Amino acid sequence: QVQLQESGPGLVKPSETLSLTCTVSGSSISGYYWSWIRQPPGKGLEWIAYIYYSGSTDYNPSLKSRVTISVETSKNQFSLRLSSVTAADTAVYYCARGNPVIPDYWGQGTLVTVSS
Amino acid sequence: QTVVTQEPSFSVSPGGTVTLTCGLNSGSVSSNYYPGWYQQTPGQAPRTLVYNTNTRSSGVPDRFSGSILGNKAALTITGAQADDESDYYCVMYMGSGTYVFGTGTKVTVL
Numbered sequence: 615q616v617q618l619q620e621s622g623p624g625l626v627k628p629s630e631t632l633s634l635t636c637t638v639s640g641s642s643i644s645g646y647y648w649s650w651i652r653q654p655p656g657k658g659l660e661w662i663a664y665i666y667y668s669g670s671t672d673y674n675p676s677l678k679s680r681v682t683i684s685v686e687t688s689k690n691q692f693s694l695r696l697s698s699v700t701a702a703d704t705a706v707y708y709c710a711r712g713n714p715v716i717p718d719y720w721g722q723g724t725l726v727t728v729s730s
Numbered sequence: 731q732t733v734v735t736q737e738p739s740f741s742v743s744p745g746g747t748v749t750l751t752c753g754l755n756s757g758s759v760s761s762n763y764y765p766g767w768y769q770q771t772p773g774q775a776p777r778t779l780v781y782n783t784n785t786r787s788s789g790v791p792d793r794f795s796g797s798i799l800g801n802k803a804a805l806t807i808t809g810a811q812a813d814d815e816s817d818y819y820c821v822m823y824m825g826s827g828t829y830v831f832g833t834g835t836k837v838t839v840l
Contacts, residue, residue, distance in 0.1 A: 647827035658834045659776065659819055664827040672828050708775060715764035715823040716781040723775050
């Protein structure tokens with residue numbers, strides 16, 4: 615059974631960098647696209663970025679200048695870094711596997727709050 | 731910038747049928763976008779219902795069906811049940827692992 619689990623700080627100060635890791639079990643990292651998706655409280659879903667197991671990436675144009683995504687295949691993990699955060703970056707952050715036409719398996723999500 | 735638009739809300743009676751739609755600001759939705767649909771209840775991660783326009787995900791009841799209607803993607807719930815009361819999101823595959831989500835529809839069953 616494919617499972618994804620997000621981990622990282624739940625509170626980040628404004629202007630600092632948000633860092634999250636997704637640990638994948640039940641599926642190899644190889645052969646899939648791995649995405650980060652977020653959902654501000656009470657709002658809709660926003661795709662942030664993907665990384666392919668080979669290391670190729672793409673980003674939502676609205677976030678591209680602040681986002682870095684990386685993969686560590688030996689640990690079956692991939693990670694997100696979002697710099698210069700503001701209150702507008704407060705959201706539940708999900709990691710997900712792309713099959714590739716749809717993110718099919720999702721983590722449970724982790725709430726990250728940006729506040730001093 | 732690509733915007734994917736859904737109806738903000740729908741109300742359906744128990745046992746009734748409702749069709750949600752998903753449109754693109756840049757033109758018509760086709761199967762080339764591999765439209766998919768999720769169901770989300772409060773505090774939970776989205777659950778995949780349909781992908782590749784009309785393929786139901788494993789374990790999804792056949793009262794959920796996906797299609798292309800005119801120039802939009804559509805999700806039809808036939809014989810709505812109380813536990814279908816949720817938020818529904820569509821997603822479009824833009825190629826090379828990238829996606830755009832719809833604005834979401836809140837479905838009330840009453």
